[in-house]
Amino acid sequence: MRISTQSFARGNVLLCVLCTILVVSLIGANVLLNCITRYNVASSQVRSWKESLDAAETGGDIAYAELRKTISDPANAFSPSNGWTYSGGAYANSPVTYGQDNLRTSSRVDPFYYDGNGNAWYRIRTKGTAPVLGLKRVGMDDRMGPNTRGDSLLRKIDFNYDHFVATYGPNGDGVGQTLVPVVDANGNPQPQISRRVELIAAPMTPFEAAIKAGGTFYGLGSAAYIDSYRSTPPGGPYDASVKTNPSDPRYPDSRSGTVEINSSVATIQGSIYGNLYTNGGTITKKTTSIFGIIDNNVPFSLDRFAMPSTAGWNYVSSPTMITPNTTINPPVVNGVPRTGTPQSPNYYLVTSFANNGNLTVNPAVIGGVAQETYLAIHVTGDIGQNTSSNPTITVPPHVHLEVYFDGNFQTKAENIINTSGYAGNLQFYAISPPTLPNGAPDPSVQQTVNLNSGGGSTSGFSAVFYTPSANFTINGAPDITGAIVCKNFYGNGNVHWHYDRALDTAGDAVDYRILSYVEDIR
Amino acid sequence: MKLKTSPSIAGFTLSEMLVSLSLSSIVLAAAITCGISLQKSFNAVDNYFSTQMQQIRIIDYLNRDVKRGLVVTTSVDLQSVTMSVPKYIIQAGDPEAIADPESIGMPRTPTVAYTTSGWQVNYSPSTTTVVYSISGNSILRTENGVVTTIASSTDQLVPKSTDVELSNTEYANTSVTFLPIFTSGGAVAERTGTSMYATAYLRNKRRG
Numbered sequence: 001m002r003i004s005t006q007s008f009a010r011g012n013v014l015l016c017v018l019c020t021i022l023v024v025s026l027i028g029a030n031v032l033l034n035c036i037t038r039y040n041v042a043s044s045q046v047r048s049w050k051e052s053l054d055a056a057e058t059g060g061d062i063a064y065a066e067l068r069k070t071i072s073d074p075a076n077a078f079s080p081s082n083g084w085t086y087s088g089g090a091y092a093n094s095p096v097t098y099g100q101d102n103l104r105t106s107s108r109v110d111p112f113y114y115d116g117n118g119n120a121w122y123r124i125r126t127k128g129t130a131p132v133l134g135l136k137r138v139g140m141d142d143r144m145g146p147n148t149r150g151d152s153l154l155r156k157i158d159f160n161y162d163h164f165v166a167t168y169g170p171n172g173d174g175v176g177q178t179l180v181p182v183v184d185a186n187g188n189p190q191p192q193i194s195r196r197v198e199l200i201a202a203p204m205t206p207f208e209a210a211i212k213a214g215g216t217f218y219g220l221g222s223a224a225y226i227d228s229y230r231s232t233p234p235g236g237p238y239d240a241s242v243k244t245n246p247s248d249p250r251y252p253d254s255r256s257g258t259v260e261i262n263s264s265v266a267t268i269q270g271s272i273y274g275n276l277y278t279n280g281g282t283i284t285k286k287t288t289s290i291f292g293i294i295d296n297n298v299p300f301s302l303d304r305f306a307m308p309s310t311a312g313w314n315y316v317s318s319p320t321m322i323t324p325n326t327t328i329n330p331p332v333v334n335g336v337p338r339t340g341t342p343q344s345p346n347y348y349l350v351t352s353f354a355n356n357g358n359l360t361v362n363p364a365v366i367g368g369v370a371q372e373t374y375l376a377i378h379v380t381g382d383i384g385q386n387t388s389s390n391p392t393i394t395v396p397p398h399v400h401l402e403v404y405f406d407g408n409f410q411t412k413a414e415n416i417i418n419t420s421g422y423a424g425n426l427q428f429y430a431i432s433p434p435t436l437p438n439g440a441p442d443p444s445v446q447q448t449v450n451l452n453s454g455g456g457s458t459s460g461f462s463a464v465f466y467t468p469s470a471n472f473t474i475n476g477a478p479d480i481t482g483a484i485v486c487k488n489f490y491g492n493g494n495v496h497w498h499y500d501r502a503l504d505t506a507g508d509a510v511d512y513r514i515l516s517y518v519e520d521i522r
Numbered sequence: 523m524k525l526k527t528s529p530s531i532a533g534f535t536l537s538e539m540l541v542s543l544s545l546s547s548i549v550l551a552a553a554i555t556c557g558i559s560l561q562k563s564f565n566a567v568d569n570y571f572s573t574q575m576q577q578i579r580i581i582d583y584l585n586r587d588v589k590r591g592l593v594v595t596t597s598v599d600l601q602s603v604t605m606s607v608p609k610y611i612i613q614a615g616d617p618e619a620i621a622d623p624e625s626i627g628m629p630r631t632p633t634v635a636y637t638t639s640g641w642q643v644n645y646s647p648s649t650t651t652v653v654y655s656i657s658g659n660s661i662l663r664t665e666n667g668v669v670t671t672i673a674s675s676t677d678q679l680v681p682k683s684t685d686v687e688l689s690n691t692e693y694a695n696t697s698v699t700f701l702p703i704f705t706s707g708g709a710v711a712e713r714t715g716t717s718m719y720a721t722a723y724l725r726n727k728r729r730g
Binding site for chain 2: 020023027030031034035038041042046049050112113115121123151153154155168172173174198200202230234252253295504505514515516517518519520521522
């Protein structure tokens with residue numbers, strides 16, 4: 001008999017190797033588990049949380065774009081063909097899916113306030129949803145404290161049901177709470193994160209700056225200045241001394257003579273008691289005379305201006321031509337002069353405005369008292385055709401006149417007579433010329449507005465001009481109260497320009513801006 | 523009878539035992555050292571990842587509040603951020619909540635007012651104040667007096683925020699660093715190497 005002990009030695013080595021492999025594998029598995037957990041949080045959950053805000057803000061942009069169409073392209077605003085429906089006083093769109101991660105967004109838009117001009121303010125509520133890929137587990141870091149839940153306080157993941165709808169209802173107002181399973185676009189269960197933002201879109205009125213030029217800017221004279229005041233309480237009549245007297249309570253309103261230029265071509269002269277914005281510009285010449293903020297990175301867009309709908313206006317058939325002596329008195333309806341309203345003015349369609357035409361518009365007088373009277377005149381051609389043109393427009397107190405014109409405007413500054421002194425009472429709107437078939441501006445047509453100071457070099461006017469497609473030229477050194485929106489601006493005189501801050505709120509909306517942003521973090 | 527003994531199963535000599543014991547000790551010591559090092563490395567990596575997640579959380583918290591903020595100010599040492607955010611949700615104690623307790627947790631409808639500074643949208647006469655600060659090893663978020671620890675680490679997490687106010691917009695730059703528990707001597711460099719940056723614009727202060 002032979003006894004061998006070699007097999008024991010072999011078994012011992014094998015055991016040691018297996019144990020070593022086990023230990024190393026356990027360590028490796030632990031490392032892998034931790035890595036996967038962190039990766040799951042960092043790569044899937046954090047990413048989804050950020051992407052869902054991106055989706056929510058994208059939904060806000062989509063809704064905002066539709067809102068802007070209500071002004072620039074009303075016929076196609078909130079169109080059903082783009083997925084929009086109208087119900088319960090609000091527009092809503094079906095979810096839009098985009099991006100390689102299949103982000104989804106939907107929006108709800110409803111007006112919640114109307115300002116004094118009848119312009120609607122809209123509330124845009126959007127929801128952005130991003131799928132949470134990877135492992136369907138929390139995997140959050142809960143090491144902050146015994147009463148906190150780490151990441152889950154910040155990033156609320158809906159693993160099975162939409163927690164927001166279940167708790168607060170689909171609109172977040174506590175109505176209609178229900179369990180809604182979270183699914184992907186194909187209806188399959190899919191964890192997701194949703195974030196919600198609420199935006200307030202405010203109407204932009206035409207005259208928020210003293211001068212707003214969509215193109216180039218040159219001006220004004222070296223001794224010119226632009227300042228501001230507020231004609232309405234707590235302000236009062238213009239006082240040139242206020243802008244250099246910080247102790248005057250009206251001082252804050254005296255430095256809003258802002259100039260906005262949407263190009264880099266800006267030659268600034270004179271003094272600006274307000275801000276100066278350009279789009280990539282380099283301010284030249286007397287930049288030290290700009291007393292407000294200079295910001296060379298403020299782009300904006302000026303849309304074409306179309307004749308607003310006259311459907312609700314009170315059409316008056318006469319006059320149709322402005323001759324050397326034309327006086328408009330309000331129509332008498334049932335024995336009472338009709339005053340009109342800002343939303344429904346007395347409306348006149350004029351096919352001809354003589355070069356030497358004199359237009360006077362009178363207010364309605366009832367019981368011997370002049371009433372606030374609202375009129376709109378649409379001139380389908382030019383107002384003044386050449387440099388010798390001398391048309392005159394006279395607007396006494398209590399008259400609120402809006403003049404729309406399709407062609408050019410040319411006259412002397414002194415011929416714009418607004419005796420109330422309030423620029424908002426005389427508003428000129430230049431309707432943009434027709435475009436080419438492809439929608440581009442016709443380069444062969446350039447609308448112009450030319451104002452010459454005329455004989456009285458310092459004679460000025462109180463009026464506002466909204467002429468986004470027109471080149472605006474002003475010569476001489478008139479004293480101007482008002483605001484101008486134009487394409488290219490040129491002025492070479494020592495103009496004294498007073499922007500009335502009451503114009504901030506005057507006029508119909510020409511665009512919308514996002515004025516408020518809040519995230520619903522529930 | 524004489525037993526046959528094989529030399530192959532004979533005992534070790536003393537010298538063989540000494541050599542084998544020495545070798546075994548060396549191998550065992552090496553294995554233990556490796557194991558400890560591996561465990562330390564694992565702890566370090568685990569801690570690093572964990573702290574990095576907290577970095578991300580701090581930045582995400584801050585950015586969320588900055589984006590919806592109305593005003594953001596940072597302290598001189600850049601380690602404290604104070605911001606005002608709209609009071610969007612009705613909370614216990616608010617006048618609306620006192621009038622209608624069921625309104626707690628519900629959003630407010632905004633109101634519009636024209637001021638000498640221009641149009642203003644308000645959700646409530648007052649705003650919510652949010653403060654981010656450091657307390658020991660913790661990063662605190664205080665909202666109207668309610669404190670939440672949003673991060674806590676022995677790795678000396680240090681968030682620094684800079685509020686940059688331009689003419690008509692505003693943003694906050696934030697960097698968060700920490701000092702890993704295992705360093706190789708170059709502590710400054712190792713802190714710098716953990717930097718995480720973020721920039722968030724105040725959505726309520728837009729150009730144009």
